[in-house]
Amino acid sequence: MEILQYTEEHQSFRTRLRAFMDREVAPHVEQWEQDHIIPKSVWKKMGQEGFLCPALSSRYGGIGGDFLHSVIVVEEISRTNHSGLATPLHSDIVVPYIDSYGSEELKQKYLPGCVSGDIITAVAMTEPDAGSDLASLKTTAVEEGDTVVINGSKTFITNGINSDLVVVAARDMEEANPHKALSLYLVEDGTPGFKRGRHLEKMGFHSQDTAELFFSDCRIPAENRLGTKGGGFVMLMEKLQQERLVVCIMAVAAAEFMLERTMEFCRDGSRHEKPLSKSQAVSFSLVEMATEVKIGRTFLDKLIMDHMEGKPVIVETSMAKYWTTDMVSRLAGRCLELFGQFGALERCPILRGWRDARVMSIFAGTNEIMKGIAAKFMGL
Amino acid sequence: MLELNRSQKEIQKAAREFAKGEFDKELTVELEKKREYPHKIWKKAADLGFFGIQFPEAYSGGGLGVVEACLIAQELCRKDSTLGMVLTLSGLGAECISRFGGKELQERFLPPIVEGEMLCAVALSETEQGDDIASIGTGAVAEGDQWVINGNKKYVINGGAAGCYVVLCKTDFDAEPEKAFSMIVVESDREGVAATDLGQKLAANMMPATEIRFDNVKVPAGNLIGKAGQGLSQALSFQDEVRLILAAQAVGTAEGALDRALDYVKQREQFDRKLAQFQVIRHKIAEMATKTELARLIAYEAAARFDNGKADTALISMAKMSAAEFAVAVADEAIQLFGGYGYMTESEVEHFYRDAKFIQLYMGTSNSQKDNIAQSVIGKLK
Numbered sequence: 114m115e116i117l118q119y120t121e122e123h124q125s126f127r128t129r130l131r132a133f134m135d136r137e138v139a140p141h142v143e144q145w146e147q148d149h150i151i152p153k154s155v156w157k158k159m160g161q162e163g164f165l166c167p168a169l170s171s172r173y174g175g176i177g178g179d180f181l182h183s184v185i186v187v188e189e190i191s192r193t194n195h196s197g198l199a200t201p202l203h204s205d206i207v208v209p210y211i212d213s214y215g216s217e218e219l220k221q222k223y224l225p226g227c228v229s230g231d232i233i234t235a236v237a238m239t240e241p242d243a244g245s246d247l248a249s250l251k252t253t254a255v256e257e258g259d260t261v262v263i264n265g266s267k268t269f270i271t272n273g274i275n276s277d278l279v280v281v282a283a284r285d286m287e288e289a290n291p292h293k294a295l296s297l298y299l300v301e302d303g304t305p306g307f308k309r310g311r312h313l314e315k316m317g318f319h320s321q322d323t324a325e326l327f328f329s330d331c332r333i334p335a336e337n338r339l340g341t342k343g344g345g346f347v348m349l350m351e352k353l354q355q356e357r358l359v360v361c362i363m364a365v366a367a368a369e370f371m372l373e374r375t376m377e378f379c380r381d382g383s384r385h386e387k388p389l390s391k392s393q394a395v396s397f398s399l400v401e402m403a404t405e406v407k408i409g410r411t412f413l414d415k416l417i418m419d420h421m422e423g424k425p426v427i428v429e430t431s432m433a434k435y436w437t438t439d440m441v442s443r444l445a446g447r448c449l450e451l452f453g454q455f456g457a458l459e460r461c462p463i464l465r466g467w468r469d470a471r472v473m474s475i476f477a478g479t480n481e482i483m484k485g486i487a488a489k490f491m492g493l
Numbered sequence: 494m495l496e497l498n499r500s501q502k503e504i505q506k507a508a509r510e511f512a513k514g515e516f517d518k519e520l521t522v523e524l525e526k527k528r529e530y531p532h533k534i535w536k537k538a539a540d541l542g543f544f545g546i547q548f549p550e551a552y553s554g555g556g557l558g559v560v561e562a563c564l565i566a567q568e569l570c571r572k573d574s575t576l577g578m579v580l581t582l583s584g585l586g587a588e589c590i591s592r593f594g595g596k597e598l599q600e601r602f603l604p605p606i607v608e609g610e611m612l613c614a615v616a617l618s619e620t621e622q623g624d625d626i627a628s629i630g631t632g633a634v635a636e637g638d639q640w641v642i643n644g645n646k647k648y649v650i651n652g653g654a655a656g657c658y659v660v661l662c663k664t665d666f667d668a669e670p671e672k673a674f675s676m677i678v679v680e681s682d683r684e685g686v687a688a689t690d691l692g693q694k695l696a697a698n699m700m701p702a703t704e705i706r707f708d709n710v711k712v713p714a715g716n717l718i719g720k721a722g723q724g725l726s727q728a729l730s731f732q733d734e735v736r737l738i739l740a741a742q743a744v745g746t747a748e749g750a751l752d753r754a755l756d757y758v759k760q761r762e763q764f765d766r767k768l769a770q771f772q773v774i775r776h777k778i779a780e781m782a783t784k785t786e787l788a789r790l791i792a793y794e795a796a797a798r799f800d801n802g803k804a805d806t807a808l809i810s811m812a813k814m815s816a817a818e819f820a821v822a823v824a825d826e827a828i829q830l831f832g833g834y835g836y837m838t839e840s841e842v843e844h845f846y847r848d849a850k851f852i853q854l855y856m857g858t859s860n861s862q863k864d865n866i867a868q869s870v871i872g873k874l875k
Contacts, residue, residue, distance in 0.1 A: 242762075244763065246764045458702075467695075471836065472836045476833065
């Protein structure tokens, strides 16, 4: 029996999405990779078809789906052999902050745009001096009556250039306990004092815009705070679980994609005197990798189910995040070797995947942080 | 263990100082983006005698050994793995002319290559994957005092930019593989030579790579390297020599990644401590240092034996395979230690990782090195 029970509605969602990807995404990937950004119009098209924020209630324009819809979106993007279309970050990571913690006014104001693709979101946590150590964030928020003044700089922000609305983590300098000092605020594009810095060049994820953000006496209305003052750390901890799970899905789906392409190459008898897969060493390698992918997929699907049932899976999510992202990188490296020197060419069908895979063990909490969390919750 | 002599230490120091003075990480990024060959630095390196150090002095070479060439490759790659790799592959194929070519060929080709007047390229493999050089279809037929060459080489580093190609051709279509091949030098301006760009690469985009087609290309009989029929053994010996250089590049690449990771963990603070104070980080550094040292030991042992006339093909394959694997692992860990910054171009470590992977994929991946090693270790079965 399959672990995840996809309904017919899910299947038809996948079928429609795959057709959309074939039509609107796959043909443009090369161009977007060169441009280092994806046109906003693609987001709007996705929104029109109901592929953004599928888990949101119909009250805000969503299709009222569940996390399996999100899983489908992540998997189908992976099949287009690029990782830049960061709609899962928007739909499953940033928008849930607004949906869970925003006031009804904020939700009415922003969520319909998030669903339609008119509003692209980003979340700004990481700073030049605070990556793994969230408690050491330096960006400050001073609440002055009905306005909040934000100062600080953020870096490595996904959708950093395209974003219309940013969830910013900032601290109250008056509060000594770092775990009670953070709050989350919504900052709109165009707010005076909010500027974008460099569009950063990276090893991979080329089609995705990663940028620095700067806040200099940036004034926003006090009602743009999400949840309670000082509740930011707890909110982040709570939502990071789903973020990490999304990364696991991305990792396993990318591994499946690369393995499939590599097996096609190895089975192709037209390239060599005999197919590479007839080499015993090659076939054993492929079997080992297929085994790892299966183990990853089984663990992941069980975890998705538990997550959807609301079970406490913080240890398992940390384990899965470190293991699946290490696995995808390890697999990409081994697959690339099977291509030989052809693997060193961009036209090799998995080279982009190899470059993209490398960051997965870093973002959404490095794998070292994952092991630290697991150790703590395992009572070690 | 290999102890460097005084002249070797001087060469090492000169290469280190050259790289320090001339390499510039912003320039590397720019050249990579534009896919532009580092002509200026290449010429300067040539002026200082960093190329062809193992070639005869009579033809502008240094009259020294592969160990010296390895020291240069290592030091340049340590400072910048991309530039180091590109520069030390600028005369790729000239090793064949130097080892096996006659006086006339050496005179014609070695000085311009060593002096930075001409890039050289080697055209061996005909499959995309690139491992099997014995299954080659490019043919050269003797017609009067000329060779007429036809064929297609799939993967030629420096293709399109090189002044000459050292081409492995089948010259005896009836003979056993051991005697069927010859190496012939083909000037790139001969009629019928056409290069097709292979496009963006995993790494070292400033260094061109192309397919090369030879369509009824005629070269003088004298362009044959050594004697007809010796091509395969020449190619194997050439591969040994280049694999040693690649191993040394891998050593330098590992060192460069380790240097940067060390600097970073000593200054970066998270959770109120330097990264270098966390036990797991310290152990990662320990593993990286161990791998770098192992790479160095095996690469130089293999190179020293080559220079002493005791070239050990299996050991060379072991060195190429393990040095490249270690370099990949060290650079991979360096990215991890840098965190998000490690994935950014400006951190440099990401290109050390890509360069290490390139070295691993070029001139025989681990699987084909293992085939070589096994053949030698197991020997012929009764």
